[in-house]
Amino acid sequence: MINKKLVIGAIIVSLLVMVLPTVTNAENQLMDNNARATQETYILESSHPYSNNFDYTWTITKPGATSIKVHFTYIEVETNYDYLYVYDYAGNTLHRLTGTYSSGGWTAASNGDTIKIRLVTDYSVTKWGFKIDLIEYEGGSGGSTGGALSNGQTVTSSLSATGDSEMWYIDVAANAISMRSVLTCGSSDYDLYGRLGAEPTTSTYDWRGYTYGGEDVTYDDPGEGRWYIMVHSYSGSGAYDLTVTVEYSSGGSTGDGVTNYYAVIVGISDYEVISDLSYCDEDATDWYNFLTGTLGWSSSNIRIYGDTNSGNYPIYTGLATEYNVKQALNWLVGTADADDVIAYISSGHGSGDGSGSSYLCMWDCNSGENGEDGSLYDTELAVILDDAVAEKIFVFLDHCFSGGFGDNLMNMPNKSNVYLTTTCTENGYGYDDSTHQNGAWTYYFLEYSWINYYGGSSSTALETIFNYALNAYPYSGGDTPQQFDGNTGAYFYLN
Numbered sequence: 001m002i003n004k005k006l007v008i009g010a011i012i013v014s015l016l017v018m019v020l021p022t023v024t025n026a027e028n029q030l031m032d033n034n035a036r037a038t039q040e041t042y043i044l045e046s047s048h049p050y051s052n053n054f055d056y057t058w059t060i061t062k063p064g065a066t067s068i069k070v071h072f073t074y075i076e077v078e079t080n081y082d083y084l085y086v087y088d089y090a091g092n093t094l095h096r097l098t099g100t101y102s103s104g105g106w107t108a109a110s111n112g113d114t115i116k117i118r119l120v121t122d123y124s125v126t127k128w129g130f131k132i133d134l135i136e137y138e139g140g141s142g143g144s145t146g147g148a149l150s151n152g153q154t155v156t157s158s159l160s161a162t163g164d165s166e167m168w169y170i171d172v173a174a175n176a177i178s179m180r181s182v183l184t185c186g187s188s189d190y191d192l193y194g195r196l197g198a199e200p201t202t203s204t205y206d207w208r209g210y211t212y213g214g215e216d217v218t219y220d221d222p223g224e225g226r227w228y229i230m231v232h233s234y235s236g237s238g239a240y241d242l243t244v245t246v247e248y249s250s251g252g253s254t255g256d257g258v259t260n261y262y263a264v265i266v267g268i269s270d271y272e273v274i275s276d277l278s279y280c281d282e283d284a285t286d287w288y289n290f291l292t293g294t295l296g297w298s299s300s301n302i303r304i305y306g307d308t309n310s311g312n313y314p315i316y317t318g319l320a321t322e323y324n325v326k327q328a329l330n331w332l333v334g335t336a337d338a339d340d341v342i343a344y345i346s347s348g349h350g351s352g353d354g355s356g357s358s359y360l361c362m363w364d365c366n367s368g369e370n371g372e373d374g375s376l377y378d379t380e381l382a383v384i385l386d387d388a389v390a391e392k393i394f395v396f397l398d399h400c401f402s403g404g405f406g407d408n409l410m411n412m413p414n415k416s417n418v419y420l421t422t423t424c425t426e427n428g429y430g431y432d433d434s435t436h437q438n439g440a441w442t443y444y445f446l447e448y449s450w451i452n453y454y455g456g457s458s459s460t461a462l463e464t465i466f467n468y469a470l471n472a473y474p475y476s477g478g479d480t481p482q483q484f485d486g487n488t489g490a491y492f493y494l495n
Contacts (some may be wrong), residue, residue, distance in 0.1 A: 046129030065113035065137035075101040076128040089197030112198035174224040175334035188236030268348035283347035323370035336390040350399025354427035358404025382408035406484040415486035428478030461491035
């Protein structure tokens with residue numbers, strides 16, 4: 001039976017939370033002590049084995065925490081050649097690990113709610129890698145947090161009295177060059193406070209705006225991580241609007257004369273909460289093998305995010321949470337310059353209102369991880385991709401309702417560089433195809449058309465591939481695949 005890629009239900013699950021001994025450490029070692037704090041299941045692991053020439057940083061966040069650490073079950077990296085680093089929220093090194101740690105152990109604590117794990121490997125010899133199974137934190141209730149901010153999007157809320165405060169946060173990538181926070185509050189006198197990695201107070205902050213009335217503060221070179229923005233009533237009460245806009249450096253608008261190829265691939269078959277699918281990990285695998293094996297893209301420039309079955313992927317960068325995928329997309333945009341080609345390829349559930357507002361269901365859809373709800377909306381994707389200066393931007397979405405992404409991407413200022421194809425319209429479905437063990441549109445576009453008919457040729461235009469695949473595709477109506485071409489006057493070639 002063909003399984004529609006539509007969210008048809010959800011269940012409520014709870015995390016395993018316990019209070020157990022915690023640990024501390026020094027550089028190049030992990031060890032236990034007798035402190036006590038809250039522990040929570042958190043699964044994160046490298047590929048087993050990991051790849052050569054690999055360099056990636058995972059960010060782990062517990063909103064509202066005042067300190068956080070992680071527990072490794074096992075670590076094995078090539079001694080004195082490959083390294084596992086642990087950084088605090090500000091990027092300071094807590095550990096530099098190499099070799100085998102058969103008993104694992106806890107890291108030192110990072111102040112604030114964020115800790116980072118980085119794996120760096122050389123050109124030869126691979127080992128098993130690492131696995132994390134727990135986080136431990138103090139605080140973390142998140143009760144004073146108003147919620148997540150999206151770049152450039154305005155939120156509206158209110159304060160009830162003088163002295164009242166509300167906390168917001170926004171995740172900032174490494175290539176940010178400025179962060180502008182604009183607050184309007186009518187006749188009240190509200191102030192703004194910002195801090196990286198921990199909640200600010202009126203006496204502890206990295207920047208503040210405290211003029212009369214509203215505020216307009218620009219902070220240069222904000223640094224990577226979670227920024228907390230506090231709105232505080234110096235005097236008065238009532239509604240306010242807050243807009244935080246982060247400007248990124250996009251790798252150079254003129255290019256360097258060399259064409260590089262970068263991709264973020266997502267394939268989610270087994271979800272944390274909502275119903276599962278069957279072949280999205282195969283979709284991710286087939287796209288990776290095609291890009292690296294046929295088109296010759298470097299595996300070191302490709303990241304794959306999926307479900308907890310990491311062994312089902314040719315490489316495995318991490319869980320396809322909304323937070324992780326957004327971070328990867330910011331990497332994609334920030335790394336590529338004007339000579340380069342980037343691709344975002346995604347397969348999984350999708351949903352929306354059927355009238356143009358659509359979202360991709362990430363692994364944590366309906367549960368939420370790291371301050372996100374697990375739904376990557378069309379508006380959110382457009383806000384990230386509209387900063388890309390890459391010469392070519394290819395987006396392939398095998399999700400229900402994904403046709404709703406077209407209008408947003410075609411309204412971006414760089415739309416002339418964009419080619420998007422989706423499995424259906426804004427109110428249609430995608431399908432698992434058990435005969436070919438792929439998502440149906442992935443099979444007909446990639447396997448049936450591009451590989452089997454056109455021989456995987458990079459000199460075949462994507463518009464041509466689309467038309468051939470569409471003629472053979474077995475679904476119609478709202479389930480008809482769509483293409484959105486930002487420059488209809490020229491064909492789009494991926495290489």
